[in-house]
Amino acid sequence: MKQQITVTVNGVQYTSEVEPRLLLVHYLRDVLNLTGTHVGCDTSQCGACTVIMNGSAVKSCTVLAVQADGAEITTIEGLAKDGQLHPLQEGFWEMHGLQCGFCTPGMIMTAYDLLQKNPNPTEEEIRHGLEGNLCRCTGYQNIVRSIQYAADKMRGAAAAAGGE
């Protein structure tokens, strides 16, 4: 039996009738047409599907859409504001944090959670933080640099705003 859910994605509220077995990632991609969130595996291991749900990074292939009823979700499409890239997006651009780009949305959403929990991570903490995200291209070096770039920039912005 279909169930009604209401979900806020990137600030827009949607109400839909879904089958209970619909995974959140398919809801985002196939129902809402937000295809920035990727599917890279069927074993919950690659992290390409990572989105922010109620403030925390989750693998949207391992959450049912019905479990997200009432939730606030941010996907990669929701990060840039007023045509301005998010510091993480800018970091991946500046530091060449991607090659094919398939893993990038998931990497960025996981890094978003990592930096909100720990705004000044060491390289080791960044690597520990990325354990749930696989990249087949870059060898991770530049991904770590991209996140360091974003961390520096975000701390600078927080300091300028009198946040620290």
Next chain:
Amino acid sequence: MYPAAFEYYRATSVPEVVQLLQQHPDGKILAGGHSLLPMMKLRLAEPAALIDIGRVPDLNGIQDAGDSIVVGATTTYWNLLQSDVIRQSLPLITEAANVVGDIQVRNRGTLGGAMAHADPAADMPAVALALDASMKVVGPNGERTIPASEFFVDMFTTALSPDEVLTQIIFPKPQGTSGQAYEKFAHPASGYAVVGVAAFVTLDGGKVQTVRVGITGAGTVAKRASAVEQALAGQEPTEQAIESAAAHAAEGLELNGDIFASEEYRAHLARVFTQRALSRAVAAARG
């Protein structure tokens, strides 16, 4: 990537969970979903109904109850990592929770789910054994409490009946001079424990008073290493005493062997990681 179809119920109270379990004998509880949904996606599990306990208010949270710490079943690893009372009294939980899976898994996975699932490679069963936790469960006939030492029965099998829900995991607060440590050899691909050893010791007058060692990963089910405990209890915990006690780590385990790690290798890891965990627990107790 679609699981087989099922009916979905979102429970709002513990009695409702029990009632739904009775109405749906082919149903399963859904907590964080990070063991169950991966199995359903691969169609290794096809429950006819899911009873979502994720929003039952009484099941979530960490309470300091004086001489124990009570953790609600749907408390996530991330909730545990954020808790000061856990970090202060039961740092073993903090240490082990931090090496479960990855950020995303820790954000969703629950302590109750980890206990109820009893994956032979899961971390928290070893921790519950070492800390002498007990499991509060509720079923049609009311409530009962099962010590961790009787809870984990076999691979993916616990003392829970199909119509019971695990509600709380109760950890006694350590008394006296105590130390705790978790040592894990993580599978490089999956992150699960090839072997994980949780150690708890109390010292009295320079001698080991209480010692509990929980071993996961090595065998078909997480177990107390009784032979290690017996060898070390009452002894002065010198490096030599720890090493000779740890030599018993694989005794009584029904060893797992697979393409990554043979039975012999797991037995070896169990001994080495028991020694490391005990050494660190003793060092922590000495301060």
